[in-house]
Amino acid sequence: MDISAREKSIWIEFIITGAVSLYYFFASYMLSGWAQIASYEMGIVVRNVIIFSMIASIILYGLFGRETPEDKDERDLAIESKGNACGYFALTILCGLLVAFIMLSEGRVLLGKASAINGPVAMHLILIALMISALFKQASQLFHYRRG
């Protein structure tokens, strides 16, 4: 499989983003359903995310990303542009859904049927939206690199 240094770099970013996202959201959700933001356990999760990202980057770039990517040519710029468009589209949709979700939750609160979304939950939902949009961007770039 003929892969350029730039494409390898995107693969590495994609893998690290995906793995770190999965760990962060699984680990933080296990802490009493995301309510414990300012807690010792949350600090441990954040510390582990940072350490894991650094180690994964060192290992993956050391093994597969030693070449310096060439300057971007027109195809690289076109693929990057498509990736950005895909990422922004995903972010827009997810933020729209988040706004709708918060509005519906507020409506349910007024009806006395549920408690309002608190700050930590909203923060995590925004982080999810950002992580997913980053993954969409990278996945789109990889798809177009493979497709030609």
Added chain:
Amino acid sequence: MANHVIKNKIRQLRFEHEQMTQSALASSVGVTRQTILSLEACRYSPSLELAFRIAQVFQVPLEEIFKYSPD
């Protein structure tokens, strides 16, 4: 980005020009080798500027290299 509408003879012209390598052609026109690979496989359509640069390298008219054939 896959595009079967524009065909080209870049590979054939490379062989006719002293077996020019993809890397050599890529360096001459200012793109990466993977872009030349995608061009030859007709999976990528070049910009007008890149098409002209390729034609200049091979010293042939644009129409001799690229053919537009809508499905």
